[in-house]
Structures are given as C-alpha cells and as structure tokens.
Amino acid sequence: MSEEKYIPKSKIAQWFDSRLPLLSMAHHLREYPTPKNLNYWWTFGGILTFCLITQIITGVVLAMHYVAHADLAFESIEHIMRNVNYGWLLRYVHANGASMFFLAVYIHIFRALFYGSYKAPREMIWIIGMIIYILMMATAFMGYVLPWGQMSFWGATVITNLFSAIPLVGEGIVTWLWGGFAVDNPTLTRFFSLHYFLPFLIVGLVVLHIWALHIPGNNNPIGIDIKQRSKDTVPFSPYIAVKDLYALLIFLIIFAGIVFFVPNILGHTDNYIKANPMVTPSHIVPEWYLLPFYAILRAVPSKLGGVIAMFGSLFILIILPWLDTSKVRSAVFRPLYKIFFWILVADVLALGYLGAMVPEGWYLFFGRLATIYYFVHFLLIMPILGFKEKTLPLPTSISEPVLDGKN
Amino acid sequence: MKNNYNFFLVAVSFIFFSALNLQASEKEISLLKTNWSFKGIFGKFDRGELRRGYQVYNEVCSSCHSISELSYRNLSEKGGPEFSVEVTKNIAASFEVIDGPNSDGDMFTRPGRLSDKFVKPYENIEASKAANGGAYPPDMSVLAKARKGGAAYIYSLLQGYVDAPEGYDLDDGVYYNKYMPGNQIKMSNVLSDDLVEYNDGTKATVEQMSKDVSSFLTWAAEPSLEARHKMGFRVILYLIILATLVYFSMNRLWSRIESKK
Numbered sequence: 001m002s003e004e005k006y007i008p009k010s011k012i013a014q015w016f017d018s019r020l021p022l023l024s025m026a027h028h029l030r031e032y033p034t035p036k037n038l039n040y041w042w043t044f045g046g047i048l049t050f051c052l053i054t055q056i057i058t059g060v061v062l063a064m065h066y067v068a069h070a071d072l073a074f075e076s077i078e079h080i081m082r083n084v085n086y087g088w089l090l091r092y093v094h095a096n097g098a099s100m101f102f103l104a105v106y107i108h109i110f111r112a113l114f115y116g117s118y119k120a121p122r123e124m125i126w127i128i129g130m131i132i133y134i135l136m137m138a139t140a141f142m143g144y145v146l147p148w149g150q151m152s153f154w155g156a157t158v159i160t161n162l163f164s165a166i167p168l169v170g171e172g173i174v175t176w177l178w179g180g181f182a183v184d185n186p187t188l189t190r191f192f193s194l195h196y197f198l199p200f201l202i203v204g205l206v207v208l209h210i211w212a213l214h215i216p217g218n219n220n221p222i223g224i225d226i227k228q229r230s231k232d233t234v235p236f237s238p239y240i241a242v243k244d245l246y247a248l249l250i251f252l253i254i255f256a257g258i259v260f261f262v263p264n265i266l267g268h269t270d271n272y273i274k275a276n277p278m279v280t281p282s283h284i285v286p287e288w289y290l291l292p293f294y295a296i297l298r299a300v301p302s303k304l305g306g307v308i309a310m311f312g313s314l315f316i317l318i319i320l321p322w323l324d325t326s327k328v329r330s331a332v333f334r335p336l337y338k339i340f341f342w343i344l345v346a347d348v349l350a351l352g353y354l355g356a357m358v359p360e361g362w363y364l365f366f367g368r369l370a371t372i373y374y375f376v377h378f379l380l381i382m383p384i385l386g387f388k389e390k391t392l393p394l395p396t397s398i399s400e401p402v403l404d405g406k407n
Numbered sequence: 408m409k410n411n412y413n414f415f416l417v418a419v420s421f422i423f424f425s426a427l428n429l430q431a432s433e434k435e436i437s438l439l440k441t442n443w444s445f446k447g448i449f450g451k452f453d454r455g456e457l458r459r460g461y462q463v464y465n466e467v468c469s470s471c472h473s474i475s476e477l478s479y480r481n482l483s484e485k486g487g488p489e490f491s492v493e494v495t496k497n498i499a500a501s502f503e504v505i506d507g508p509n510s511d512g513d514m515f516t517r518p519g520r521l522s523d524k525f526v527k528p529y530e531n532i533e534a535s536k537a538a539n540g541g542a543y544p545p546d547m548s549v550l551a552k553a554r555k556g557g558a559a560y561i562y563s564l565l566q567g568y569v570d571a572p573e574g575y576d577l578d579d580g581v582y583y584n585k586y587m588p589g590n591q592i593k594m595s596n597v598l599s600d601d602l603v604e605y606n607d608g609t610k611a612t613v614e615q616m617s618k619d620v621s622s623f624l625t626w627a628a629e630p631s632l633e634a635r636h637k638m639g640f641r642v643i644l645y646l647i648i649l650a651t652l653v654y655f656s657m658n659r660l661w662s663r664i665e666s667k668k
Contacts, residue, residue, distance in 0.1 A: 246654055270553070
C-alpha cells in the first residue's frame with residue numbers, strides 16, 4: 001500500500017525515527033487502509049493474535065511451576081491446580097486456550113477458503129499461515145503430552161510411531177525422537193523444551209504473516225481490489241480496531257464460559273490417570289482439533305500410506321493457490337464453488353467425527369469416503385471449477401455494493 | 408453490522424463439534440441421577456455433605472484408597488468441608504506420620520500436622536496390589552475427573568452391586584457391578600446401611616453415604632470449584648457489559664462511514 005511519507009512532529013521524534021522508524025511503523029499500523037466492507041469473519045486475525053499472546057503468558061507462568069520429569073510431571077500439574085495462587089485459572093485458560101486457538105484458526109482458514117484470500121497476490125500470506133498452522137499442531141500435540149496422563153503418554157506413542165513407517169530409516173528416527181527405546185523421561189523433557197520454543201517461532205512467523213498482509217492489503221468479502229482509497233477503505237484505527245475488539249469480547253465470553261464452567265469438557269478423562277506404560281487405554285484419541293487428520297491417517301490400509309495421506313492433506317493446502325484456477329476470488333460470485341465449499345466444511349466436520357470413532361465397519365467406510373472426497377475437492381474440483389464455472393458479474397468497486405447496503 | 412448472527416453460528420458449530428467428541432467413546436449405560444449442589448453456574452458444595460463424605464472416606468475408603476494430593480489443611484480451607492482449624496488440627500493429629508531422618512539418621516513417627524499430606528494406606532502401589540488380590544485401589548485425588556460421569560459414576564458404582572446374570576462367569580475375588588466398564592470389579596460391596604454413624608444425625612443409608620462420598624471426592628479432585636464458579640460469573644458479567652458498551656461505540660463510530668455517501 002502506497003502511503004504518504006510520515007514525518008513526526010517533534011525534533012526528537014524525527015531524530016529517533018530517521019534512525020529507527022518505529023514511529024513510522026506505528027503510524028502505518030494506525031492508518032493502514034482497510035476495506036470498509038470487511039465482515040466479522042475478518043476479525044479472527046486479531047482474535048488469533050490475542051490467543052497466541054494469552055498462551056505464551058499463561059505458559060511462561062505455568063512453566064515456573066511445572067516439573068518436566070516422568071515421575072513428577074503429573075503431580076506437578078496437581079500442585080499447580082491446588083497450591084499455586086490462581087494456578088487452576090492459569091492451567092484451565094492455557095489448556096482450553098489451545099482449543100479456542102484452534103477453533104479460531106479453523107474459522108480463519110475457512111474464511112480464506114471461502115473468500116479466496118489465498119489467491120494472487122496473497123500467496124505468501126497463505127503459505128506462511130499454513131506453516132504457522134502446522135507448527136501450532138506440533139506445539140499443541142507436545143503440550144498435551146506434558147501432563148503425563150494416560151492420553152498424553154499413549155498419544156505420544158501413537159504419533160511418534162508414525163515416523164517408523166518411513167522406509168529404512170523409520171525405526172532409527174523414532175528412537176532418535178524418543179531419546180530411547182520407548183516414550184519415557186527423555187521424550188518428555190525434549191517435548192517440554194520444544195513446546196516452550198516453538199511458540200516463539202510462531203510469533204516470528206506471525207510477524208511475517210502480517211508483514212506479507214500489509215504489502216497487498218486485506219482481501220474483502222467481494223474479493224475485488226481497492227479502486228479508490230478514500231472511498232473503499234477506512235483507517236485501521238479506530239474503525240477496524242474497535243470492530244476487532246467487539247468480536248474479541250464475544251469470543252472471550254464463550255472462552256470464559258468454558259474455562260469457568262466446563263473446563264474439562266474438551267479433555268479426555270483418561271488424562272487424569274497418570275501415564276502407565278503397562279496399561280493401554282481401550283481407545284486412544286488425540287485432541288479434537290487433530291481428529292480430521294487422525295481420520296485420514298487411519299482411512300488408508302497401509303501405515304506408510306496413511307502417513308503419506310495425512311501429510312499430503314496438509315501439503316495440498318500449501319500449494320492451494322496454484323490448484324485453484326479461478327480468476328474470481330470471492331465465493332459470493334462463484335455459485336458452484338460456494339456449494340462445494342460447504343460440502344468441504346461438512347466433509348472436514350465428518351472427518352473430525354469419524355476420527356473419534358473406532359475405525360470399524362461403517363465408520364471406516366465413511367472415513368475412507370470422506371478422505372477420498374477431501375483430496376478430490378482440492379485436486380480435481382478446484383482446478384476444474386476454475387475453467388468450467390460461470391461466475392457472476394463482479395461489482396466495479398467496493399464502495400458500490402456497500403452503498404447498496406449489502407455487505 | 409448485521410452479521411451478529413454469525414457468532415451464533417460459530418458458537419453452535421463449536422458446541423456441535425465438542426458434542427461429537429464427547430459422544431465419541433463407547434456407549435455407556437445411564438448413570439443414577441441425583442441432585443448435585445455443585446452443578447450449574449452458581450453451584451456450591453453442601454458443607455454437611457462434604458463433612459459426612461470425609462467421614463465415609465476416612466472410616467471406609469481410606470483403608471485401601473489414598474488421596475495423595477490432599478493435605479489436612481485443605482479440610483479447613485474455604486470452599487471445602489470448612490472444618491474449624493481446631494477440628495482440623497485434631498483430625499491431622501489423629502494420624503501417625505513418618506518423618507525424618509532425625510539427627511541420628513533415623514526415621515521416626517509423630518502426630519500429623521495441618522501441612523501434612525493425607526496419610527496413605529500403603530507404602531506404594533505394589534504393596535496395595537499385594538494386599539488387594541493384585542488390583543490397585545486407585546488414588547482418589549482426581550478420581551472424580553478421571554472417570555466418565557464423574558461424581559455420578561462414583562455414586563452409581565457404589566450402588567451398582569447386583570447379582571451377576573444367570574450363567575455369568577465370575578472369578579474368585581471379582582464382583583459384578585452394573586456401572587463398572589466390563590462389569591467386573593475387584594472391590595467388594597463395602598457399603599451397607601448404618602455402616603457409619605453420622606454426627607449430624609443424618610441417616611446413613613447406602614444411598615446417602617454414596618452421595619456424600621461422591622461429593623467429597625468431587626471436591627477433592629477440584630478444590631477450587633467454588634472459587635471458579637464465583638469468578639466465572641463476575642468475569643462473564645463484566646465481559647457482557649464491556650461488549651455492550653463497545654458495540655454501541657462501534658455503531659456510533661461506523662455510522663460516520665456509512666453516511667459519507
């Protein structure tokens with residue numbers, strides 16, 4: 001976005017800004033021209049930033065009290081819950097915060113899918129976003145291992161074992177990941193270290209994500225470029241900032257409802273049983289936000305095939321900007337894509353549901369069906385639609401439909 | 408601005424997703440129902456229930472089950488049974504605690520103090536297994552959170568001892584219980600009417616004792632429950648008021664934009 005050059009008023013500020021342009025950056029963030037037709041689906045970027053900061057702050061304090069040792073971790077969590085001042089609050093915010101983080105990120109991703117926010121010239125924003133998402137899953141998975149309950153232990157065992165599917169070096173890699181010949185204390189301590197480290201990597205990528213966003217500027221619900229800055233955009237502050245704040249507060253009400261009244265609803269009861277390598281739970285499930293991928297993993301009859309399908313399902317998201325051949329961004333003007341979009345949403349929800357079930361009989365059948373559809377959507381439907389679909393006429397500018405009162 | 412209902416959609420889909428996740432485990436038989444005072448937004452523990460529950464735990468359960476995460480001081484803390492400090496000190500002192508080593512390098516026993524953790528019935532898990540036919544009587548610190556159904560599960564299980572169905576093969580030292588997953592439990596039916604004598608005159612039926620001890624174990628697993636409910640109500644009220652104010656400010660602010668035709 002081209003903007004007029006900002007010059008601070010006072011001499012001291014000018015001196016400072018010409019050496020380190022922090023004031024110019026603050027000015028840019030404040031005045032950043034934002035399409036005025038953004039709807040509430042665009043508020044999740046701010047919500048996600050809030051989630052990340054909340055996770056880091058609560059996490060840093062929790063780490064002061066947590067003990068990363070196979071014999072003590074489970075008890076140290078109870079120590080936090082009982083003896084640390086407001087420890088229960090910190091832990092419940094952190095544990096449920098992960099779920100809220102994923103809820104928000106899924107909405108954020110599906111919003112991008114609906115409005116074509118991943119298309120040129122925004123491919124870098126999307127790719128960085130996908131890397132953030134993958135790192136989030138890794139971080140959350142390792143965080144779930146830290147309480148060293150039954151699901152922690154067996155979840156870690158199942159997921160790390162996936163790498164043994166790699167031909168020739170698989171077994172070696174698993175031993176290397178574990179730091180031994182089974183999931184044990186070395187696994188726990190390295191997971192703790194990485195769980196503490198990865199969020200800061202995510203912070204760095206979020207900065208790049210926002211930086212990349214500020215080059216072309218926001219996409220918007222009708223998906224056309226800004227024609228006239230004065231008519232089509234509003235300054236980020238105060239217009240978008242206050243809208244983001246309102247959305248965040250609504251989000252926080254739901255968040256608080258879970259933390260204070262049903263803090264264990266998203267967790268598995270078995271994780272309140274201390275890890276026991278001698279007793280396998282009857283049914284090992286990951287946290288809800290990983291279930292769609294778990295379903296894909298188990299849909300394929302061979303172990304290696306399942307692992308390839310699971311990582312493949314993420315990889316095709318990264319190359320999505322080149323799989324989508326349509327020139328039109330927003331699904332608002334793509335009647336067929338709109339239908340397929342909602343089918344995809346239903347498909348991913350179905351995969352999530354099936355990921356939680358025992359893969360037998362009909363569950364397995366539908367798991368396979370939903371997995372195949374997932375790949376068909378991205379690898380066949382999206383490329384073909386771009387050529388075949390008859391899109392609706394686009395408005396000439398953002399201000400036109402806004403003034404018609406349909407945002 | 409008319410997209411407010413989108414948040415409703417978000418909330419609904421989230422609840423839908425979590426409900427799916429909840430259902431996702433093996434089908435279960437419905438547990439016995441009773442009124443739990445600690446359920447709901449304003450839920451609090453019933454002090455009498457917690458005190459009686461402690462009595463049942465102390466006189467019955469504690470001969471096999473430990474609660475390693477509770478300290479005696481917790482019994483006098485706010486939101487729990489709230490015994491007076493004097494009573495709690497006496498409770499603690501009635502237990503022999505192993506301490507040491509002293510300056511001669513020997514371990515010694517002394518009466519318990521408020522700061523001591525609940526004394527365990529067995530030195531270690533192996534000892535508890537040896538004394539109970541190979542089955543480990545689980546530690547009860549977070550038992551109410553470690554079982555599906557929580558308090559209702561414990562309440563039902565304690566009343567779930569029935570004769571095994573015709574032709575059901577039970578090993579020696581294994582009992583049939585309606586509510587135990589797999590129906591086989593190594594704990595015998597320990598409760599019988601008037602097994603304990605309540606100080607407050609409540610009649611000690613099996614149902615009453617089951618309820619009292621289930622409440623007690625819920626508190627033991629979640630001593631901060633009352634503080635949590637209280638803070639939660641305030642936080643949500645605050646957020647609703649703030650969100651309302653922000654909503655109207657936002658509308659006021661944005662009205663400038665839409666009128667600038």
